[in-house]
Amino acid sequence: MGGIIVSIAFVIAAILSTALGSLAVALLSREEKGLRNGVVVGSALLGMILVWHLGFAIPSGVYPEISLAIASLSLKLAVDPLGLTYGLIASTLWVFASVYSIGYLHGDDKQKQYFTFFLLSAGITLGLAFSGNLFTFYLFYELLTFATYPLVVHSGTKDALQAGTKYIKYSLVGASFILAGIVMLAFGTGGILDFASLHTALAGLPLGRLVVIFFLFLLGFGVKAAIMPLHGWLPAAMVAPTPVSALLHAVAVVNAGVFGILRTVYSVFGADLVQSMGVRPFLLLICSITILMGSLIALRQDVLKRRLAYSTISQLAYILLGAFLLHPLALAGAILHMIFHSTLKIVLFFSAGIVAEETGYLKVSELSGVGRVLPLTMGSFGLISLGMIGMLPLSGFWSKYYLLRGSLVTGSWPLLVVLLVSGILNAFYFIPITVSAFSGQSELLPRKRTRLVWLMLAPTLVLAILGVVLGLWPGLTWPLVHAVVNQFFIL
Amino acid sequence: MSLVVRDNLPVLIVVALLSSAYVMPLLTKIRRFRFAEFFAVFMIALALSGGIYLGQGILNHGSFTYAVGGWAAPWGIELSLDAVSGFFLITIGLVATPIMLYASYDLVAEVGSRSRAAWFLTLFLLLVAALCGLAITGDIFNIYVMVEVATIASCAIVSARNDSASVAATFKYLMLATIGSGFVLLGIGFLFVLTGNLNLNYIGQTLRLTWQNYPTALWVALSFFTVGFGVKSALFPLHVWLPDAHSTAISPSSAILSSLAIKGYIIALLKIFYVGVGAQIIWELPITAILTLLGMGAIVAGALFALAQDELKRRLAFSTVSQVGYIFLGIGLGNIHGLTGSFMHILSHALTKALLFLAAGAMIKRTGKTRISEMAGIGFKMPVTLGVFAIGSLSMIGIPLFSGFVSKWQLLLGALAKGNYLAVLVLVAGSLLAAAYLLPVLRTALFVRPTPTPAKDEAPSVQLVAMVFLAALVLVVGVFPHQVLQLAQKAAATLLRWGVL
Numbered sequence: 003m004g005g006i007i008v009s010i011a012f013v014i015a016a017i018l019s020t021a022l023g024s025l026a027v028a029l030l031s032r033e034e035k036g037l038r039n040g041v042v043v044g045s046a047l048l049g050m051i052l053v054w055h056l057g058f059a060i061p062s063g064v065y066p067e068i069s070l071a072i073a074s075l076s077l078k079l080a081v082d083p084l085g086l087t088y089g090l091i092a093s094t095l096w097v098f099a100s101v102y103s104i105g106y107l108h109g110d111d112k113q114k115q116y117f118t119f120f121l122l123s124a125g126i127t128l129g130l131a132f133s134g135n136l137f138t139f140y141l142f143y144e145l146l147t148f149a150t151y152p153l154v155v156h157s158g159t160k161d162a163l164q165a166g167t168k169y170i171k172y173s174l175v176g177a178s179f180i181l182a183g184i185v186m187l188a189f190g191t192g193g194i195l196d197f198a199s200l201h202t203a204l205a206g207l208p209l210g211r212l213v214v215i216f217f218l219f220l221l222g223f224g225v226k227a228a229i230m231p232l233h234g235w236l237p238a239a240m241v242a243p244t245p246v247s248a249l250l251h252a253v254a255v256v257n258a259g260v261f262g263i264l265r266t267v268y269s270v271f272g273a274d275l276v277q278s279m280g281v282r283p284f285l286l287l288i289c290s291i292t293i294l295m296g297s298l299i300a301l302r303q304d305v306l307k308r309r310l311a312y313s314t315i316s317q318l319a320y321i322l323l324g325a326f327l328l329h330p331l332a333l334a335g336a337i338l339h340m341i342f343h344s345t346l347k348i349v350l351f352f353s354a355g356i357v358a359e360e361t362g363y364l365k366v367s368e369l370s371g372v373g374r375v376l377p378l379t380m381g382s383f384g385l386i387s388l389g390m391i392g393m394l395p396l397s398g399f400w401s402k403y404y405l406l407r408g409s410l411v412t413g414s415w416p417l418l419v420v421l422l423v424s425g426i427l428n429a430f431y432f433i434p435i436t437v438s439a440f441s442g443q444s445e446l447l448p449r450k451r452t453r454l455v456w457l458m459l460a461p462t463l464v465l466a467i468l469g470v471v472l473g474l475w476p477g478l479t480w481p482l483v484h485a486v487v488n489q490f491f492i493l
Numbered sequence: 494m495s496l497v498v499r500d501n502l503p504v505l506i507v508v509a510l511l512s513s514a515y516v517m518p519l520l521t522k523i524r525r526f527r528f529a530e531f532f533a534v535f536m537i538a539l540a541l542s543g544g545i546y547l548g549q550g551i552l553n554h555g556s557f558t559y560a561v562g563g564w565a566a567p568w569g570i571e572l573s574l575d576a577v578s579g580f581f582l583i584t585i586g587l588v589a590t591p592i593m594l595y596a597s598y599d600l601v602a603e604v605g606s607r608s609r610a611a612w613f614l615t616l617f618l619l620l621v622a623a624l625c626g627l628a629i630t631g632d633i634f635n636i637y638v639m640v641e642v643a644t645i646a647s648c649a650i651v652s653a654r655n656d657s658a659s660v661a662a663t664f665k666y667l668m669l670a671t672i673g674s675g676f677v678l679l680g681i682g683f684l685f686v687l688t689g690n691l692n693l694n695y696i697g698q699t700l701r702l703t704w705q706n707y708p709t710a711l712w713v714a715l716s717f718f719t720v721g722f723g724v725k726s727a728l729f730p731l732h733v734w735l736p737d738a739h740s741t742a743i744s745p746s747s748a749i750l751s752s753l754a755i756k757g758y759i760i761a762l763l764k765i766f767y768v769g770v771g772a773q774i775i776w777e778l779p780i781t782a783i784l785t786l787l788g789m790g791a792i793v794a795g796a797l798f799a800l801a802q803d804e805l806k807r808r809l810a811f812s813t814v815s816q817v818g819y820i821f822l823g824i825g826l827g828n829i830h831g832l833t834g835s836f837m838h839i840l841s842h843a844l845t846k847a848l849l850f851l852a853a854g855a856m857i858k859r860t861g862k863t864r865i866s867e868m869a870g871i872g873f874k875m876p877v878t879l880g881v882f883a884i885g886s887l888s889m890i891g892i893p894l895f896s897g898f899v900s901k902w903q904l905l906l907g908a909l910a911k912g913n914y915l916a917v918l919v920l921v922a923g924s925l926l927a928a929a930y931l932l933p934v935l936r937t938a939l940f941v942r943p944t945p946t947p948a949k950d951e952a953p954s955v956q957l958v959a960m961v962f963l964a965a966l967v968l969v970v971g972v973f974p975h976q977v978l979q980l981a982q983k984a985a986a987t988l989l990r991w992g993v994l
Contacts, residue, residue: 075902112942141893148887155940163940174890174928178921185902185917189909 080134105457176225226259244355332408370442541586573631676721744854785825791818831907
């Protein structure tokens with residue numbers, strides 16, 4: 003490993019490769035589909051390779067950074083294990099989603115607009131991952147809203163526009179809270195916003211004001227992390243095309259919120275300070291409520307994508323729960339769950355998208371017998387949903403295991419119940435789908451295929467296999483998780 | 494640059510603009526109309542380069558004064574070239590040049606006749622000259638003269654097209670502006686009686702020693718200025734003339750009025766308050782608290798009114814009422830961050846609002862549709878115009894990397910430094926409201942696609958160049974604000990007399 007060159011240039015190149023890819027797509031004519039598809043997959047792939055390169059350098063412990071002064075503030079990009087985790091998840095899944103999108107949007111006349119913003123969002127997501135200070139983080143967080151909006155309203159229908167407006171409203175209000183928090187921090191610390199030096203700069207501030215700032219951040223990031231009751235936009239945004247729901251509403255955007263909260267707790271305030279602010283019980287309570295309510299509401303949803311959306315709300319709260327427990331084991335669980343939930347949930351959305359496109363069925367109650375027509379799709383769905391429930395040979399088990407251990411070690415017994423009950427509820431809303439898909443009678447009429455199904459199926463299957471592999475060898479993720487935990491806790 | 498020109502540059506900027514203004518009608522008679530338009534653009538660009546040169550000099554070597562005609566203060570008119578003047582001169586040049594360029598396309602058809610178009614050029618140059626004069630003057634009566642020139646030119650420029658709506662709006666504007674002038678003149682009279690001086694610096698020196706003898710009289714004078722300049726710069730609730738005037742005028746007129754004309758009066762107010770009276774005295778009187786309150790009221794009320802408008806240009810006009818509130822809020826906060834924020838917002842709003850009005854004008858001209866609800870799919874027809882409109886909107890909302898964020902940040906810091914959390918709330922809410930009244934335009938224009946998809950039909954390339962230039966400036970100021978921010982900070986420091994006293 004010693005020979006790996008670590009440089010911030012890789013981060014800049016990764017952001018630029020996707021951003022310039024977006025520009026190229028915007029400049030290409032509407033008709034040049036082949037070239038456009040090549041640019042989309044190529045730049046997503048290049049971005050992923052560059053981020054992975056940095057990922058392999060983690061053991062070296064070298065974390066480069068770069069600053070560019072702007073106003074009285076500075077733009078700073080920096081590599082650290084937590085940012086790498088988010089960057090690796092997003093950049094990797096982006097490649098799969100780009101292949102899937104090409105299949106899904108085949109024949110759509112707004113592909114150019116879609117892929118322009120699809121790649122732009124990728125660049126912004128990577129910028130978010132490698133933000134070195136709060137201002138840069140806020141900048142990319144805000145830009146992400148605007149870059150993803152066109153994807154949400156892609157279909158241009160009234161529903162889509164309404165959902166888009168809701169999304170913008172929630173996000174902008176949230177971002178305003180964050181801005182207010184940042185300006186209060188900057189005012190208190192004399193302009194220091196670097197993640198690396200905020201701990202010491204915060205030491206002198208009165209605790210009351212810190213609590214206010216903490217809650218401003220929590221409210222702001224909580225919107226994208228879909229903490230209840232800030233989650234309203236997420237189920238509505240399910241009118242977006244399936245690859246958008248899969249990538250943004252299960253991975254990039256929602257994880258941006260979760261990532262923001264992880265940054266707030268660990269990079270801005272630090273576990274000790276959050277502990278001493280005495281807000282932990284409240285935080286754990288809202289996470290527990292979100293976990294249980296999310297699962298309960300998911301149980302009652304008949305539209306498959308909405309059920310998945312509520313499941314996402316519930317699962318994101320698992321990650322936050324791990325973060326708020328303020329214990330190394332729980333943090334490990336949170337990081338693992340961020341990785342595993344993303345890879346698993348995207349497969350579920352991908353499968354749902356294939357079913358919807360192949361059969362036209364959107365509701366759970368209509369899925370009876372679909373498994374016989376689409377065995378691979380529903381097979382992946384069934385297998386991966388077991389992982390979401392937390393069955394042993396699949397990856398979801400391991401993250402929940404660490405979350406459980408974390409709650410036990412910190413003496414938070416009630417959380418044990420919350421996690422177990424939610425696991426059971428997961429089983430209730432996932433297993434019947436698979437069972438009826440394979441047992442029921444199919445009355446399907448063959449549909450005219452306008453989409454390139456194999457381009458949708460291939461990424462689904464590869465990711466499903468990846469989900470199983472990660473479950474069998476969870477140690478593959480350990481260097482990353484270990485580095486993140488080491489970053490914030492002195493073990 | 495020859496020495497004579499360099500030494501007399503401050504006064505030459507104004508003189509050159511004034512004299513070229515009066516030459517315009519003649520020029521259009523003896524040369525082709527294009528030539529006159531080109532000449533107007535050239536003169537404003539020349540003034541811009543003079544402003545940049547002066548601004549550089551002020552930034553590097555500090556401020557200086559210039560005695561007009563060699564008559565020294567306090568008897569002669571003194572021009573005071575400080576960071577405030579440099580900043581506003583640069584703002585005027587940067588914004589007026591592209592607006593004039595934009596106006597030069599098909600001006601005759603826009604206003605109706607060749608002679609009207611010639612008068613439009615005259616008025617435009619007069620207005621720019623008066624604003625430059627306001628930027629550099631250090632004499633309170635000279636301020637009054639420039640204010641009057643600017644007011645008359647603004648009123649006339651509103652009715653450039655001579656349709657009934659704009660003439661009615663002009664009349665309303667003229668009435669209120671004249672009342673405003675009356676208040677300003679009364680204020681000037683008070684200050685003159687109190688101090689025996691017309692030179693701002695001398696007024697300041699006298700007042701520092703004697704103001705405690707007649708605080709009420711000073712307080713009355715300041716109130717007159719607040720009301721007088723408040724009317725002229727459309728400070729809520731004195732804004733009633735602005736929406737009609739700015740929305741019925743032709744688009745380049747709306748752009749220059751909304752972006753620059755009203756700022757000239759704010760600069761005059763700043764000079765009188767901080768140079769003439771002085772920060773220490775201002776803080777003793779309740780005037781800053783009142784300005785803060787009025788500013789906050791304007792931000793919220795203007796934005797709410799804007800939300801209720803369906804006509805695009807009216808919405809933008811009300812947005813100006815809201816944005817002027819930001820500037821007054823900064824003045825009211827009165828600390829270094831607040832004033833820096835006000836200056837940055839003067840620049841940022843000038844760039845942004847000019848951009849938005851010009852883009853709106855191009856859209857309305859191409860499609861004949863004035864209402865936002867009818868604008869579905871315009872983005873497919875005019876992608877570049879809508880692109881720059883999007884840049885303007887994001888800047889107005891205050892997204893980082895756009896110029897609006899730089900001023901918003903300074904104002905937020907100013908509010909915190911003052912411990913005014915209500916102002917923080919209002920500033921944040923103001924950006925959200927800006928998002929609420931600007932983003933629907935983009936949504937309708939870009940994401941509602943009519944069938945069949947309209948063919949591309951962009952604005953004329955001269956106008957596109959003007960708009961893209963402004964959009965580029967919005968981004969440049971947003972991404973690399975160092976130089977201008979430094980100048981703005983220096984301007985704020987000048988007003989607060991840091992390093993002077």
